[in-house]
Amino acid sequence: MDVSGSLMLDPDKPETSTVEVTIKVPSLWTGIKELDTVLKGKEFFDTASNPLATFRSTDVKRLSDKTAQVTGDLTLNGQTKPVTLDVVWNFSGEHPLSKINPVYSDLYYSGFSAQTQIRRSDWGITRTIPYVSDEIQIVIEVGDLLS
Secondary structure, eight states, X not given: OEEEEEEEOOXXXXXXXXXXXXXXXXXXXXXXXXXXXXXXXXXXXXXXXXXXXXXXXXEEEEOSSSEXXXXXXXXXXXXXXXXEEEEEEEEEEEOTTTTTXXXXXXXXXXXXXXXXXXXXXXXXXXXXXXXXXXXXXXEEEEEEEOO
């Protein structure tokens, strides 16, 4: 999938952080050409009319030193709804490979895990319900260099 995003993180004040993510939905790839065609069609993601899915944070609530809830607006299938992600801050510091590969020396790295559950019908994607669950688990693992 073609995904881009930005994270503005203040490790001392994570509640002031922001995150934005954009997914080019036509880049969806399952490994099964026929399924990709169906998922990109009007009965599911309608990528011709809605080529982008986005998430923009609106609030970060710190729960502990390593956990937070990040609330934001998820736009999917041309509709925008609020979503809350349960986030774990896994690591921040010198890049984990810096001791064995000098390319990573002096680079600051952070890693996060996040999850939430949505009902796809809330975004107008109702094809195959109830035969295929309306509830979708979203699990995100991300790590990147921060500047």
